[in-house]
Amino acid sequence: PFLLNVLENQKFLNGSVDTYFIDENPQLFKFAPTKNRAQKLLNYLGEVLVNGPQTPLGTTLKPAEIKPHVPVVSQVFGSFEKFNKLGSWEYLVTNPDHVPSIEPPKGFRQIYKEQGPEAFAKAVRNHKGVLLMDTTFRDAHQSLLATRVRTHDLLKISPFVAHNFNQLYSLENWGGATFDVALRFLHECPWERLEDMRKMIPNIPFQMLLRGANAVGYTNYPDNVVYKFCDLAVQTGMDVFRVFDSLNYLPNLIVGMDAAGKAGGIVEAAISYSGDVSNPNKKKYDLKYYLNIADELVKAGTHVLAIKDMAGLLKPKAAKMLVSAIRDKYPDLPIHIHTHDTSGAGVAAMLACAEAGADVIDVAVDSMSGITSQPSMGAIVASLQGSQHDTGIELPKVTEYSAYWEQTRTLYAPFECTTTMKSGNADVYNNEIPGGQYTNLQFQAFSLGLGDFFEDVKKAYAEANLLLGDIIKVTPSSKVVGDLAQFMVQNKLSPQDVLDKAEELSFPKSVIEFLQGHIGQPYGGFPEPLRSTVLRDMPRIEGRPGESLPPLDFKTLTADLKETFPNATDRDVMSAALYPQVTNEYLAFNEKFGPVDKLQTRMFLVGPKVGEEFEVTIERGKTLGIKTLAVAEDLTENGEREVFFELNGTLRSVLIRDKS
Ligand code: 3PY
Ligand code: ZN
16 A cells, blocks of 8 residues: 555655655555455454453343344245345345345335425324334333344344335334444444445334434534434435434424424424323423423424333323323324333333324334333234224234344343343332433442442432422433432432532532533423522523534544544544544444454354354455364463464464453
């Protein structure tokens, strides 16, 4: 590459090279990265074998040693025999360019793409029977497996989904925590994931969770970041944007809606649900509160209205009251309901929603449902069969889909929430902890090994919520409450202690920022006198936080990023706009270790066993056969350990610094 660089340099070519030539031409040393992906992957595997997992594992449980069975898409391959002749699934499914040649049946995406978001909304509203959104690719694993499901395992089942679930309203497969976790822990590109899923599933609308002005992050971004993000998401294949704000703060919500709408996406504005509309003693978030927000969101032009019950608080009776009230007021508006099954009443609540006139309800495939995830797809499909709300989905297909996930889930054993959570728990009605956070907090308590710690944190969570003014709790406001709860437990503070000692306590940063107005304005105002006592003369943001943020300078960001990573793409720049540090680390990792996203999940997490042979397809027609031969017992004088592999039949070795 050096030679090529030099040969393209005019000064070099016309001979006017002086002693400063090299200093003045640093670009000569910017080489295109070597394409030696095989060697990089061997380095990765060597690193895992010598120094252990390169992504933090939640528990000591090991990924299962199985190869999940992928159901055959009989519509495409005709028969099993014919399918088998086409090559291994490994080859087919890790190569999105090798999309099965027979188009999957048409779905709602065709209506949206051919006639636009309004026509899509109309078709949804006019549809007989209740429609489903499948959350298996996003919220289900965010809630059950710490968001760790990898692109590799999503792509394997994608053709099956495209061919058998074309009736879905949408497949939720992006946004929320997936963006961050893909880059940070899975060392893979979330944009590539989206693009590849799109190639395999052209017919079902894709849905993402957009945290309003927080996009897919935990903090308010400048407006231009949110707009550019949505643009790139639509270009990469996203369709439906569920937009919420963690305080139901309208100005934040509207920025997200506008960004999704201007990008050409389907806008699904969401009201985050808290309290209990069926309980007259719970006064703050009553029916009127929700109907008022619904009015505002309809006025702001939402195509679909969502109720986002992130903690699973919507009891069947409340579901009926809320959905019928909105249905009566807006007969033409598509209504979409999201819940979590934390208490165990999720199926009942979703059936009540269908009865009350909801158009779409959220489910996760059986083996990825329940507990803090969504209610079971199979249970709902079966319950509605033959009724006027029949989903039109075939139960045997759900069963096949579920079997894939039942096996695949065992690969993620180190992240299993069921390590600590064995059943649903109706205490969620008291503490109101969102699904994803519930398992997170329990997990933290578990790893600290403190007996009643989780019980204490749950109790403190409810108290912290009241201290902060009984706020809506969902990312990131849920973190504020969770941080305060843990702070109270660790410092043994009662709510009264917090109020009495507010002046001298050093509160968590998230709590102070919330009180300053960094994430928006809570309904009913900030808690006083707590806010004034804590903040004293600290600055306060009065309106929408993003309004006072200067636009991000994408030109400078691009130039900076390209200086270190000359091959950084526009997608990498967008990732860096949201997560600068994480993106830098991702790009550096990728440069060093290559396409680790192409490895099977067990190999990626804990590496192969000595003697084990496996395949990695890094691009169409390029499959590597790898066998681990040995890890040297002795260290070299440089403190390195040699790891021996067979790569496509030839001996290769890598030297890995032993960090132990
Ligand atoms: C997220 O913001 O990731 C959520 O799932 C909120 O419910
Ligand atoms: Zn959710």
